[in-house]
Amino acid sequence: MNSKQKPAAMVTGASRGIGLGVTPLIKPGYDMLGTSLSISQSKQLRLSSDRVLIDGDMSKEETTAKVAAAAIEHVGRMDWLANPDRRAFHLLQRAPGQPSEWLDRIFVLHALKMGLAGVLSLFVAQALRLQYTEWAPFTVMVLMMVHPHPGSIALKSLFRVVGTLAGASLGVWLVSDYVSSPILFLSVTFLVMGLASYKVGQLSSAMAPYGYFLTGVTLIVVESSAIARPDQAWSIALSRAEETFVGIVAVLIINSLFRPRSPRQEFQQLARSAVDQLEHLTNAELQNIKEGTASEVLEQQTAVLRKLLSLDSLLLAERRESLYFRANTAVLQKVLNSLRNLFQAVSELSRLAIDWRVLNGRFEKQLEAAQDLLKHGFANVGRTSVEDPSMLATAFQTLDDEINHWVRAGELQELPADQLAAYLRCWNSFRRMQNELLNLYDLPNQLQRYEQDTVPQSDPPKTQRKIDRRLVMVGVKGGLATVVSLFLVEWLHLPGPTIVPVAAWLAVIFTSYQIPSGRSGHIRAFRNLLLMALYGIVALLGLLVLTPFLSNYWFMNLILFCILFAHGYFASKTSGLAFWMLGTIFLALVLVALNTQKPVPFAEIVDSCLGVITGFTVGVTIARVLWPRLPQKELKEATARFCDAAQSALAETPAGSMSSINSTLSALPLDIARTTAVLGVNGFLRQEQAKWNRLIPVLMCTGDQLSRLTSIRGKFIDSQELGFYLDGLHQDFRTWMDALGRFFRQPDSQKILPSLQGLIDHLKQRLEGLTVADPSHPSSNGSAPETLIDVHEYLVTAELMRLCGDIASSLRLAEYSGDYFL
Amino acid sequence: MNVSHPEFDILGFLVPLSLVAGVVGFVIAWFIVAILERLRLTRYFGNISLFFIALSVLLAGLTDWLVNL
Numbered sequence: 086m087n088s089k090q091k092p093a094a095m096v097t098g099a100s101r102g103i104g105l106g107v108t109p110l111i112k113p114g115y116d117m118l119g120t121s122l123s124i125s126q127s128k129q130l131r132l133s134s135d136r137v138l139i140d141g142d143m144s145k146e147e148t149t150a151k152v153a154a155a156a157i158e159h160v161g162r163m164d165w166l167a168n169p170d171r172r173a174f175h176l177l178q179r180a181p182g183q184p185s186e187w188l189d190r191i192f193v194l195h196a197l198k199m200g201l202a203g204v205l206s207l208f209v210a211q212a213l214r215l216q217y218t219e220w221a222p223f224t225v226m227v228l229m230m231v232h233p234h235p236g237s238i239a240l241k242s243l244f245r246v247v248g249t250l251a252g253a254s255l256g257v258w259l260v261s262d263y264v265s266s267p268i269l270f271l272s273v274t275f276l277v278m279g280l281a282s283y284k285v286g287q288l289s290s291a292m293a294p295y296g297y298f299l300t301g302v303t304l305i306v307v308e309s310s311a312i313a314r315p316d317q318a319w320s321i322a323l324s325r326a327e328e329t330f331v332g333i334v335a336v337l338i339i340n341s342l343f344r345p346r347s348p349r350q351e352f353q354q355l356a357r358s359a360v361d362q363l364e365h366l367t368n369a370e371l372q373n374i375k376e377g378t379a380s381e382v383l384e385q386q387t388a389v390l391r392k393l394l395s396l397d398s399l400l401l402a403e404r405r406e407s408l409y410f411r412a413n414t415a416v417l418q419k420v421l422n423s424l425r426n427l428f429q430a431v432s433e434l435s436r437l438a439i440d441w442r443v444l445n446g447r448f449e450k451q452l453e454a455a456q457d458l459l460k461h462g463f464a465n466v467g468r469t470s471v472e473d474p475s476m477l478a479t480a481f482q483t484l485d486d487e488i489n490h491w492v493r494a495g496e497l498q499e500l501p502a503d504q505l506a507a508y509l510r511c512w513n514s515f516r517r518m519q520n521e522l523l524n525l526y527d528l529p530n531q532l533q534r535y536e537q538d539t540v541p542q543s544d545p546p547k548t549q550r551k552i553d554r555r556l557v558m559v560g561v562k563g564g565l566a567t568v569v570s571l572f573l574v575e576w577l578h579l580p581g582p583t584i585v586p587v588a589a590w591l592a593v594i595f596t597s598y599q600i601p602s603g604r605s606g607h608i609r610a611f612r613n614l615l616l617m618a619l620y621g622i623v624a625l626l627g628l629l630v631l632t633p634f635l636s637n638y639w640f641m642n643l644i645l646f647c648i649l650f651a652h653g654y655f656a657s658k659t660s661g662l663a664f665w666m667l668g669t670i671f672l673a674l675v676l677v678a679l680n681t682q683k684p685v686p687f688a689e690i691v692d693s694c695l696g697v698i699t700g701f702t703v704g705v706t707i708a709r710v711l712w713p714r715l716p717q718k719e720l721k722e723a724t725a726r727f728c729d730a731a732q733s734a735l736a737e738t739p740a741g742s743m744s745s746i747n748s749t750l751s752a753l754p755l756d757i758a759r760t761t762a763v764l765g766v767n768g769f770l771r772q773e774q775a776k777w778n779r780l781i782p783v784l785m786c787t788g789d790q791l792s793r794l795t796s797i798r799g800k801f802i803d804s805q806e807l808g809f810y811l812d813g814l815h816q817d818f819r820t821w822m823d824a825l826g827r828f829f830r831q832p833d834s835q836k837i838l839p840s841l842q843g844l845i846d847h848l849k850q851r852l853e854g855l856t857v858a859d860p861s862h863p864s865s866n867g868s869a870p871e872t873l874i875d876v877h878e879y880l881v882t883a884e885l886m887r888l889c890g891d892i893a894s895s896l897r898l899a900e901y902s903g904d905y906f907l
Numbered sequence: 908m909n910v911s912h913p914e915f916d917i918l919g920f921l922v923p924l925s926l927v928a929g930v931v932g933f934v935i936a937w938f939i940v941a942i943l944e945r946l947r948l949t950r951y952f953g954n955i956s957l958f959f960i961a962l963s964v965l966l967a968g969l970t971d972w973l974v975n976l
Contacts, residue, residue, distance in 0.1 A: 611937075611959065709956040769947070900950060 191233075191346070192657050198339050199229045199653030200646040206335035207645065207677060215331070216324040219677035220306070224332025226649065226670050230656050234348050235340045236406035240292050242333040248299025249329045253322035255300065256307025260318040271571065275564035277304055278590065282563025285594055286556040292405075301590065303329075305567055309586045312575060348402035352417055355399065356528060357466075359392040359424055363431055364463040367518070370434040371456055374511070382435060386782065387758065389428055394755075396421050423524040429789065430517040435782075437514075439507045448500075448508060455484055455515045462522035481519050488512055503852060506877030513874070558712040559597045566593045566707045570700060581696015588671060588700025593708045595667050605763040607713035613664050614705045618698050620665070624672050625694035632685055635676075648673050671697045716760045717770065717901040720777065721829045723760065724893075727753040727784060728826030734791045735819040743795060750788030754781050773896060780892045783885055790882040794818075797875045807872070810851075814879055817844055821886060825893060832898030841887040848880040924974060925967075932967030 117136045124138045206221035215221075228245065232238055255277060263270040281301030284294040306325055311318035366385045373382070400421060403414050458481050465477070500508060570589040574582040596607055635641045652669045659666070675693040679685050730749040761777040764770050798815060801807045824839055852873065914921035940949070940959050949955045 611956070706956075706960065710954065710960065713956065900947075 192654050194344060194346075195229070195233050195657045196650045196653035198343055199225065200650040201343065202229065202332075202335045202339040203649040203673070204642050204646050205339065206332045207642070209335060210328055210331045213327070213331070215327050216320070217310075217328060217678070218680070219674050220325055220328035221332040221335070222645065222649065222677055223670065223674050224329050225336050226652060226673060228333065228336045229340075229653065230666065232402070233346055233657065234402040234406065235337070235345050236348075236404075237292075237402050238336055238340055240405050241295055242337060244292055244296035245299050245329060245333060248296035249303050249326050251296070252300040252303025253307055253326050256304045256311065257318045257322045259304075260308055260311045260315050264312060264315050267572075267575075271568045274304070274308065274571065275568045277301070277564075278567040279560040279564030282590075282594060282597075283556045283560035286553065286559055286598060288598075298594075299329075301563070302587065305571075305586045305590055306583075308571065309574060309583045312571070313582070348399045348406060349417070352396060352399045352403065352420075353529065355392055355396055356420055356424065359389060359396065360463065360466045360525065360528065362389050362392065363424070363427055364460075367431050367434070367459065367463070370431060374434065374437065374439050386432060386435075390755065393421070393425060393428060396424065420525065420528065423521045427518060427521040427525070430514045430521065432786070432789070433514040433517075434511065435786075437507045437511050439511055440504060451484060451488065452511065452515075455481070455512075455519075458484075459515065459518055459522065462519060462526075466522060466525045466528050478519075478523055481516075485516065503849065503877070503880070506852065506873050506880075509874050510877065555714075559593070562597065562708050562711050563590055563593045565711070566590050566704045569707065570703045573699075573703065579696070579699050580692040581694070581699065584671070584674070584693060584696040585700040585703070588667075588697050589704035589707075591667055592701045592704025595664060596705060596708045597714060606715060606719070607709050608715050608763070610705050610709040610713070614701060617664060617668050617701055620668050621694050621698045621701075624668075624675075625691065628676070628679070628690050628694070629687070632679070632690065635679075641676075645673060645676060648676065667701075668697075716764045717773075719760050720757060720764070721832065721898060721901065723753055723757050724784075725826045725829040727757075727788070728822045728829065731787070731791050731822045732819050732826070734795055735815045735822065743792075747788075747792045750791060751785070754784040754788060757781055757784065769897075769900070773901075776892055776896055780889065780896075783888050783892065787882065787885045787889060790878065790885060791818075793878055794882060797878060800875070811879070814844075814848075818882065818886065821890075825886075825890065828893060829898065832901065838890045838894055841883055841890065845880065845883045845887065848876065848883055852876055852880060924971060928967045928971040928974065929963075931970045932963045932965070935966045936962040 119136065120139045124140055203222040203225045206225050207218055210218040210221040224245070228238055228241055232241060259270055259273055263273065278301055281297045281304075284297035285301075287294045288298070303322075303325060307318065307322045310321045362385065366382060366389060369382050369385060400414055400417050403417060458477055461477055566589040567586050570586040573579050574585050579585055596610060631644065635644065648669065652666070652673070656666050675690075675697065678693065679690060727750065730746055730753065734743070734746045734750060757777070758781045761774055761781065764774045764777065794815070798808075798811050801811055821839060821841060828836055828838055914923050915927060916922075936959055939962060940955070943949045952958050
């Protein structure tokens with residue numbers, strides 16, 4: 086991938102006709118990828134550095150695979166398609182990191198299951214003559230929306246049962262005893278809904294908060310239905326609980342019997358594809374080092390990271406597959422750890438400033454031999470290999486011994502200090518990669534071995550729970566939206582009274598928790614609301630037209646199946662919670678609630694749809710006016726939090742455990758990356774987005790470096806001179822990080838970050854000194870290269886921080902205060 | 908706001924004046940805020956969404972008043 090900066094064009098059928106005609110039109114500076122049946126024999130087109138020619142029929146799978154491989158290998162991007170046919174578009178859709186075809190089939194299967202479970206639940210609810218049948222398909226939609234694996238659904242169902250019972254009991258108690266004293270009634274409702282809204286924010290890390298969510302939903306449903314007839318509160322609560330159970334049973338039956346998905350199997354496939362992607366990434370990084378280029382590997386790094394995150398959630402899903410939801414998954418954990426370490430080792434390569442021209446023949450030969458061995462190592466991971474891993478290990482050991490010999494003989498002094506350190510760090514990375522590749526050897530068989538799963542595993546460290554200020558804000562908004570909508574329903578008699586509070590609360594929840602899952606939060610909330618209202622009006626018209634036909638039982642079920650299928654398919658392809666999902670859930674809810682087997686009054690249909698729209702309006706308005714969550718503000722806050730975590734990591738006595746600081750340092754850049762993706766609204770923010778995209782990998786590397794510095798500091802704690810020197814460096818870094826945090830917290834166009842140049846120069850001097858004097862230096866414990874590498878880590882950190890500062894200074898943070906709300 | 912004003916008859920649907928005034932107010936407020944956004948002036952507002960809602964209500968009331976004149 087040597088020319089990712091250069092634009093590229095693809096011409097199909099390039100040897101003759103229109104294809105040949107358009108090739109001269111390709112602008113100079115473009116890379117070209119030409120295909121046709123016999124393009125290599127073409128007299129008009131010749132192979133060159135910026136032109137790749139591939140023979141083959143594009144209607145055949147192997148040709149498209151060849152073209153895709155060539156595109157990734159030589160061109161790396163595609164900006165322009167000439168003479169294209171549908172197949173070429175199909176090919177481009179499958180860019181690296183994109184879900185491939187087997188995943189598409191998985192989405193269809195999931196959608197089918199959701200449709201079937203929904204229709205089954207409705208049938209059972211009707212056969213049992215339950216009162217509010219709409220809550221059964223609602224349960225199905227919500228249960229299957231995020232989690233596709235039976236174990237996770239079962240755990241979720243458990244919390245759903247608990248939450249429903251709690252919410253129903255609370256609802257009955259409040260409506261029966263306190264509906265006559267509105268202040269008390271609304272205050273308790275506010276508190277319960279506030280707590281439920283707060284807890285939903287913790288849903289990503291554990292399943293228990295789902296119980297709170299259900300308590301909230303059930304409480305509002307019971308309250309809004311029973312507020313007009315308190316004497317029926319019991320029967321409403323009971324039927325709501327019954328419908329939820331029917332939905333749960335339908336989901337569990339369909340998911341366990343009808344082609345259940347196995348997280349372990351998916352883990353295997355994803356792990357293999359992650360290894361392939363890591364191999365590509367390694368090649369790209371090595372190419373960069375050799376050619377001295379800085380081609381962007383960010384896209385590939387992000388793709389690998391995304392896969393590692395998915396593997397993490399599959400591991401969690403596999404744990405939930407056991408009866409006690411805590412299955413032993415030691416092998417999977419081991420593989421995931423190895424993949425993470427491998428990724429870190431590969432990413433390390435992008436931080437090395439090796440000048441290939443300075444290295445003479447033997448160093449270069451050594452690195453190339455190691456690169457060859459790594460290639461074999463990667464090949465051994467994916468397939469059942471014919472090579473003996475011990476042979477590769479021995480070969481690598483030989484190279485390693487040779488380097489150690491050079492170190493002992495002092496033969497490495499001929500290299501400049503910074504190059505020597507970079508070379509040794511590069512070698513360290515290779516060694517780590519080789520070790521991890523040996524761990525991953527014969528991966529498919531390793532993952533099959535269930536007997537190893539008996540290895541006991543340690544529990545993850547418990548993090549101290551603190552009250553999250555941002556979640557408290559969502560809690561207040563959630564409570565307020567419920568109370569306001571209940572008040573409006575009771576006193577203003579708005580249309581669709583039973584549905585308004587639920588819609589209002591869910592609108593707050595959906596919009597407030599969007600940003601961490603890669604959606605845009607409250608930015609443009611009113612425009613989304615308007616679109617949702619239009620969608621509601623279209624749905625209303627559709628229902629008015631369809632109602633006479635819906636009285637046919639089979640037709641109604643067919644329509645419900647279609648809605649559930651579409652919802653299941655698109656929801657599983659979308660990351661996080663989108664606003665349209667809420668609209669579809671309510672559409673299905675209204676469709677079933679109308680109970681079209683009996684004649685439905687016209688006003689009831691209009692009422693239901695207007696009720697949903699009114700509820701959304703209340704929820705979105707409250708969520709948008711009070712403490713809106715906007716990507717540009719989140720970015721500033723997240724970066725400032727990163728600086729805080731960096732300061733804690735650099736402190737002598739870190740506040741909190743080192744592992745939690747490290748996980749914050751590695752998680753925050755990912756949060757920032759997700760938020761950056763939704764930033765582009767207007768021209769100004771789009772320009773800023775490009776700068777943030779440059780900043781993210783630098784932050785990632787800095788976070789990684791800082792955690793390494795802590796262990797280096799620990800290593801030299803007894804060495805008086807060096808320990809004192811490193812303490813000083815830690816103090817300087819901490820002061821600078823504090824300044825950077827304040828720079829993001831209180832942006833001011835006049836503010837300038839302190840320069841790090843003096844520190845960098847000083848570190849370079851120190852490094853030179855180490856190279857010359859160190860073999861006999863008392864502080865180095867007799868291992869000069871090790872000390873050299875360690876001090877070099879500080880230099881790299883300082884340079885990364887300087888780069889951070891440069892990019893941060895170029896950001897126009899002071900102008901981020903606009904809400905960009907339309 | 909005069910709630911006793913007769914409804915508008917649109918294709919047989921009776922639409923209350925307050926609803927029409929509300930929609931007109933919303934649309935005009937939308938245009939005003941869109942222009943402010945384009946000129947990048949909204950950054951001087953502490954809470955643009957609150958400003959938008961206030962503007963919508965104000966313009967809806969104004970429309971209602973003008974129709975009733």
